[in-house]
Amino acid sequence: MYKSKYFLTAVLLFVTYILAAQTQQPEYTITGIVYDEFNEPMPSATVYVKNTTQGTLSDMEGKFSIKVRRGSTLSISFVGYETYELFIDKAYTDLVVSLKSGSQLEELVVTGLGTQRKISTVGAVSTIETKDLQVPATSMSNILGGRVAGIINMQTSGEPGKNISEFWVRGIGTFGANQSALVLIDGLEGDLNSIDPADVESFSVLKDASATAVYGVRGANGVVLVTTKRGKEGHLRITARANATISRLTKMPDYVGAYDYARLINEAQSVRGTAPMYSQRDLDVIQYGLDPDLFPDVNWQKEIMRDFGFQQNYYVSGQGGGEIARYFVSLNMSNENAAYKMDEDSPYRSGVGYNTYRYRANLDIKLTSTTNMYFGTDGYLTLRKQPGVANTDYIWNAQSQLTPVLIPLEYSTGHIPAYGPNDAYSPYVMLNHTGISSNQSYTGKVTLALVQDLDILLKGLKLRMQAAYDNKSYFDERRSVLPEMYWASGRNVNGELLLAKRVNAETASYTYSQRQYRKYHFETTLTYEKRIKDIHRFSGLVYYYMSDSKDTKDIADSGYGVNMSMAAIPKRYQGLSSRLTYGYNDTYMVDINFGYTGSENFQPGRQFGFFPSAALGWIPTQYQWVNETIPWLSFLKFRGSYGMVGSDRITDRRFPYLTIVNENASTAWASGISGGITESSVGADNLMWEKSLKADVGVDAHLFRDKLTFNIDFFEDKRLGIFQQRQSIPGYVGLLAMPYGNVGKMRSYGSDGNVAFSHDFNRDLGFTIRANFTYSRNEIENWEQAPQKYPYQSYNGYTNGVHRGYIALGLFKDEQDVASSPEQTFGGKVLPGDIKYKDINGDGVINTDDRVALSDPTYPRLMYGFGGEVRYKSLTLGVLFKGRGHTPYYHVGQSVNGVNNGMGYVPFHGGDVGNVLTVAADPANRWIPMDYVLANGIDPALAENPNARFPRLDYGYNVNNSQLSTWWQGDAWYLRLQEITLNYHINNDFIKKIGLTSMDVQFVGSNLWVWDNVKLFDPEQAHHNGRSYPIPARYSLQLYLNF
């Protein structure tokens, strides 16, 4: 909190200084009328002062009126029309502005290695308007799903610092080492979460071969291109933003209290033939809370969680410059607290939270009339605080594991409890009494570029050179302490607690680790453009780059000896790529791209790969007759592309082509020879890149005077040569170890697109509706496996990461059913009410051979978003829904963070650890034997319910019922009310009087509601069974100030 106060003060001082420095120019009221090409008055044209947010719309008669300072530029624009600009040197009145149609021809889109005119773009590129990114989200990657066609994301934790989504461009296309997209920020690889949305000038997603081919071996998984804002000529313009967010944890798992818990234990034990743990007397003590030491009733969730978390975020940027130099500077800080309830008095209280700090400075300098220099630097500092147990997952595990009845928060004697055979302790202790750990990371980039116009050699020729240095450092430290902890085993004759010390106090101990990463990058781009009579347009581009990076983590992970010395060799890439485009009359377009790129990780002579692609485009609406025949169709483009891209990040193994030699092997049969030589790993022959053959066809269309726009793409991506360790080479070949090879094959396919409809009723009222979707599936065509007994055990022909398990036939009805069914060989006695599995191979035994592919993995295949906004005068109301389609998951047996789940859902999965959900307390949801029902006063109608949610209870892990099977399958589809934004734009005299140009007050609510089938947990985390921080609902108040 102290830090943020200082920061605010600094920002205010800075702003005051800037204001004072500014000289006031006289202000004129400019009035006029806007006409279209048919001389019809044009409503809803955007009239605004360039480089400000000051603006208005023309009314139904095309009229407008706006106040403009002298020296500014007035800009009037409308989608699909060329923009009209006027420098204001006097008070113009009754301006007549005729907008020319076809301004769309000049609209630009950022594509690989530069910009292209939108009309002539034939690759599959998604862009998002940067204003759509300006939401107070916790990180950029969280905003993309449902907003950008072609991106699928998944967020599995809501905890500050961990609430960062994974995302994939067009889904997962490979089972190789690298599935994630290449993210380039101003041309350099970077982390999407390291930039503030307000710094973004453009955001594009390159999806097909044509768009990504220039990135060669880096582009197979798609490319996300971000450019940041740069300085603009003119006086200093300042944008300041502040927001405060309250997050509220919804969807917390609902666990039973001590009394229900104890009764369910008794049932779980009784129905398996074990004597119940609690006597009737114990149950009474629990029910009436008579002994809070030995029979407590603790709601651990309440003890460790507050209802709300808090985040604050401040941003300020300045932009301006003169003819010679232009600048853009921004600062940002964010502070987010987790909703953990912590003691405020302990010196080792952990204060779980996540703070980030960013800066960016972009400087453009005109060196000569033909030479520009660009300098940019940015930094991103993150600081994550956690308790001394160093991983808040433990707290979540403990929250779901520690039962209400086991230990109290503290014994009435003041002693802190520990429990269990491993001296485990409660989440309360973890949070407050184990010390502090923190993870700090810093990323800093510096980049310098020179752009030289080479018109002197050839008109339209331009050379750009860029060098960059990227440095990341990580510093993790931990101060851990432990208090003395006790276990109360009972009471003595005097009724005093019998306390035994379980854990000795540990005084503070300190550990740390650090990691460094650095990268050099150099690139050169030569571009050429030529236009002949506005009919033929040529462009050519040659791009060369080289990079060199090194990470101490690689070295630390490599082991020792030769492997270490190899891991320390920098990773290098070098490549040359080119794009040639030709457009005829903006009607026919051809793009030819290629990348010729290399990596040091391959055998000399095989280091470079060649990746060509081509794309075609046709715009029939350029023909007069089309316009006449279909007047409502204002724009139509067909696109198609095909090509090959690569992925060189095929493995973390260095130089897999090398056979590593051990020079200190033992020898035999010989004297005088010590230090035998033997291979210690087998080099892979014929090692190659992972290749991606991508095909894409798409349509872009604008209808009804561009009110309705849509585009849709269909794609297929065939991966060849996915790098994997061979499995099928027989032993008699005599290889020391299986070599690696480019043997895997996978195919993915799908579609993405979006549609938008925009209409303005008058200058005060307008609306836009938008929707987008991404659908992607994949299928493994070859995954080399050790040979399998049954064809259905093969990975081939199935989705990558498919869930395999048993087909549940239901619950065993009775002993007769158990006896007459195939033997289930998991161990333990199978009883009626246990899960019955299908004998797939018909061998009369249920064992691992009966596992089959059950469903697709738990990441979405269909992701969609829709929403819109309504503008009324200065008010804008935006709504966004986000959803995903059928997404199977399992409550039991699915691997989550490397562990099979089940805990948190199945009652008593972990015996005396593990809370029980309230749904399990409803007898209708359990299979209960008739005799138990009768003996315990439960409604007999509920006995032996074949459709119960949970099989016959068991106290402890039930191996038969805990297999991954269709029994536990669920569908984690959801539709989320992702966002509601209410924006009030203030642009009145008062604002101007206090020195502001404009001000926006924004209220944003996100994750406000979810429709789903999971109910118990957030659907995005369904398979975590409540063992991770839920995705909170967030309410933000955001303030924008423009000076």
Next chain:
Amino acid sequence: MKKTMNNLKNISGYVVGILFFLSAITFNSCDFLKVDDYFNETLKYDSIFTSKRNIERYLWSTAAQFPDEGGIFGNNYTPGPMATDEGFTLYSETEFRGMAYALGNVSPTNLYNMNTWNNMYIIIRKANTIMTRMNEATDMTALDRRDILGYALFIRAYAYYHLAIKYGPVIIVGDKPLENNEEIDYYDRPRATWDETVDYICAELEKAAPMMNRPEEMLVSNFGRPSSGAAYALVARLRLMQASPLYNPHPNNPAAITTFGNWKRSTDGVHYISQKYDEKKWAVAAMAAKRVIDMGYYSLHTVERVDGDSPNLPSNISNAEFPNGAGNIDPFRSYADMFNGETVAPRNREFIWAQWSNQTLNYSRRAFPVHLGGWNGLCVTQKIIDAYRMVDGRDIQNSSSQYPYITRGTIGKEKVFSGYDLPATVSRMYDNREMRFYASIGFSNRKWKCSSISEPADKKNFIADYSYGGSAGKDKAGYGNTTDYAITGYVLTKFIHPEDAWSGTGARRQQKSFPIIRYAEILLSYAEALNNLTETHTIIDTIANKTYTLQREKNELVSAFNQVRYRAGMPGLTDAEFDSPETVQGLLERERMIEFLFENRRYFDVRRWGKYEESEKELIRGLDTDAKGNSFYTIIPINHAKARNRLIDRKLVLFPLALDEVRKAPSLDQNPGWQD
């Protein structure tokens, strides 16, 4: 105009500068991806084959990939004695894997870490690599090449030998290392037949032998390196195996047909094991053994008799000088000193090929009583005990009055001979037995000298009593170590020297060598091969270009057999015995059982004789370790699940191939009876 020109000049200069800079970077970056410099200083794979020294380093490290052949007890690479009727233990089957094999726990999906298939083919590949690439070295003379080639050939053949005796027919992969990253079609190939396998290995060994060191050339410091004699001896062993009933169906013993009658190669329907008897195979086996004998270098190990210390020979045993009798030798020491480390192994001319064996040494500790720091559980079965003859060569069932076999009472008076003490408390069951019995068996009340230690006194000359309540009885196994007792009543002492001790001041052990092949085996194999001949065969040794005429000739057979007998102080073969080939076969089989106890011969012998089921189905017997005093000496079937639940199944004749391997290669057939 001028200004423009100037501008142009300036700009041109600038552009030229940039272009210069660019080309400089590009020029420098041609080698940007060349990172070889970083590992130039490390040895590259290709550099191995450029010098003689590196090839040798590679060659001998390839040899180091073979298992210690003495690793037959625990952590064993082959089922070994514990999978036969000679050994038994209660120790965990995961360590004593022979027990797992005998109990039927081994399956193609769980080979208990005994799967040497891959490792042997790794060796074969390395040998092929050496042979393919050795000519890259420029510093080798023709002689160097011959040396390296000879041993590379031997290494490859020896690896195939390991595969053949364990798994049966092998896949012969040829001379070139196979490509390392191909599809299965490239690799797929069927197994050879048994005859193709043996013929190939023998031919390779015969090819290697002339290039290897002759036995007389072997340096003591190179002990463990096989000589040409080893190559010929392995041929003799393989040829005998090939001729034996399991692989060569004798009319009287058609084991090859009963065991392998339905086992055909799936690719072409050919029987893996020939279903037609061929007596010539016995002649070839005889020739191979005779060839080793004719080398004239090897002889049985003997230690000279010391009057007053060496026991007197019973009168029915020839007093002539060895090898015509046992008059001048000490039979106990002649046998015992070979194994316990007393005789310097490199100088022992009986050891055609032997190696220092840490496994043998370390596992000898398993036989030591718990009190002496051992684990007391490496047991020998009663069947073996009963197979040892009386000192005059008679069976225990048929003992003479001079050397009677008496099962009750103790000998009453300490007996000392050949440096061996028989304490007074020893049961009379163990009196008057042949010398190899005393050398090999730790029976109750035997004295454990541990003479290397100075103290404590109670660990020297320890009398280990295996009866319940005795000094090394079941109840002394120690808390939590319920397996540390001699459940049969006998442990193996063959590899234990009187000095050996594991605890006490100054405790040390003699270094042990494990005989891979001994001359005694060649002699007995020769006798066995001759014994199976009914006609005269002429066999030409093409390598030495020598012709052998082989028939069941009395002198040849008896002299070979008797040498082994005399060395042990046993009587020679009688004429009556010789006249019946069946009797001779029986005697030979029993002789091998005794002579090669725990030398990993019996596992293979009972199988090749087609007697695996017959010998294994007998119950494992021993003494009653739950009984005290005299009752201990009651011979009973071992009352333990590991003894009762032994699996008798014909499939155990051949070790299974890993299921994974069989599934990888479509043409690779599994051994009969195992899951494929």
